[in-house]
Amino acid sequence: MLLDTNKHKGLRNQLVATIKAKGIKDKNVLDAIGKIPRHVFMDSGFIDFAYQDNAFPIAADQTISQPYTVAFQTELLQVKPNDKVLEIGTGSGYQTAILIELKAEVYSIERQKELFTKTKVFLPKVGYVPKKLVFGDGYLGIPEYAPFDGIIVTAGAPFVPKSLLSQLKIGGKLVIPVGENIQKMTVFIRKGEKEFEKHEHGDFRFVPLLKDSRK
Numbered sequence: 001m002l003l004d005t006n007k008h009k010g011l012r013n014q015l016v017a018t019i020k021a022k023g024i025k026d027k028n029v030l031d032a033i034g035k036i037p038r039h040v041f042m043d044s045g046f047i048d049f050a051y052q053d054n055a056f057p058i059a060a061d062q063t064i065s066q067p068y069t070v071a072f073q074t075e076l077l078q079v080k081p082n083d084k085v086l087e088i089g090t091g092s093g094y095q096t097a098i099l100i101e102l103k104a105e106v107y108s109i110e111r112q113k114e115l116f117t118k119t120k121v122f123l124p125k126v127g128y129v130p131k132k133l134v135f136g137d138g139y140l141g142i143p144e145y146a147p148f149d150g151i152i153v154t155a156g157a158p159f160v161p162k163s164l165l166s167q168l169k170i171g172g173k174l175v176i177p178v179g180e181n182i183q184k185m186t187v188f189i190r191k192g193e194k195e196f197e198k199h200e201h202g203d204f205r206f207v208p209l210l211k212d213s214r215k
């Protein structure tokens with residue numbers, strides 16, 4: 001296991017200051033970023049980059065999202081303790097760990113077998129135990145565990161999957177970057193059975209939410 005040293009903690013404090021300066025206000029989110037050793041979620045050769053506010057390559061052509069983006073999406077989700085949260089795109093498990101740090105009950109889906117297997121073993125080893133990790137297609141959500149208080153999509157969606165909207169509780173929120181090359185961070189709040197409020201929050205760039213190649 002990779003060590004978390006005072007040097008790492010110092011770098012993490014600087015990262016928290018950076019994303020705070022960029023506009024993140026939620027204290028619980030900032031505390032979670034300050035607490036989680038992001039460097040252990042990255043391959044060892046890249047440790048020096050772990051506390052820069054940038055996305056970084058992980059396995060299978062995917063990336064660990066930029067800390068500011070993780071913080072921004074998490075702030076929009078407004079997680080409360082014991083909320084049931086569904087994450088689409090487990091990847092490195094870093095966003096999963098942030099949600100667990102906020103005391104959510106986390107369900108997460110990943111379509112890349114290599115990442116799914118690696119992260120499933122890794123997360124509990126570093127003390128973060130999700131409620132359920134699923135290998136499958138995030139476009140479908142997980143109907144058998146729905147409804148969710150929050151759903152967070154961590155890849156760029158070309159459109160808003162109806163199945164995800166339908167798996168929200170009334171009052172629940174979907175945070176999803178929508179678009180092909182550049183994505184608009186979009187929040188849907190479920191107001192009623194068929195009633196959704198929509199808010200847009202600026203442009204981001206994610207790896208694409210891919211269709212399940214196994215089908």
Ligand code: SAH
Pocket residue numbers: 062063064065088089090091092093094095096109110111112115136137138139154155207208209210211212
């Ligand atoms: N939350 C991750 C971000 C990883 S990048 C982290 O913090 O590291 C986006 C992830 O979404 C990738 O791991 C990618 O494989 C996954 N992904 C892409 N399309 C998907 C789909 N249809 N279903 C589930 N996961 C998907």
